[in-house]
Amino acid sequence: MRTIGDHPDFVRKDRYGILAVGPMDEDVRRQLIRHRIREGGLPLDHLVELGHGRGIGQACDGCGETIATDQRMTVRICSDGWRTVRLHDECFQIWDGERSQIGEREG
Numbered sequence: 001m002r003t004i005g006d007h008p009d010f011v012r013k014d015r016y017g018i019l020a021v022g023p024m025d026e027d028v029r030r031q032l033i034r035h036r037i038r039e040g041g042l043p044l045d046h047l048v049e050l051g052h053g054r055g056i057g058q059a060c061d062g063c064g065e066t067i068a069t070d071q072r073m074t075v076r077i078c079s080d081g082w083r084t085v086r087l088h089d090e091c092f093q094i095w096d097g098e099r100s101q102i103g104e105r106e107g
């Protein structure tokens with residue numbers, strides 16, 4: 001089974017030929033988030049608590065990119081068994097949409 005890092009959509013080369021991830025377009029971001037939900041890397045359960053703030057230079061749990069201090073961040077505080085999940089605002093929107101779609105299909 002391929003890991004996410006091997007997926008051609010998630011690995012890009014920059015103009016110098018150096019492998020780099022991102023910047024991602026929304027479709028790639030969506031695929032990555034959907035993958036993480038299916039792999040159990042992101043929760044599928046209901047929302048417990050939600051907060052907003054600025055990034056603190058930590059990686060987004062959705063797309064894996066750093067949430068810069070000048071970017072808006074959505075923090076989702078999860079129920080039992082889930083740590084705090086930090087997402088870019090846009091990643092949160094994607095996750096929320098994917099989560100409900102997967103929930104409807106499989107739940």
Ligand SMILES: [Zn+2]
Binds near residue numbers: 060061062063064
């Ligand atoms: Zn993100």
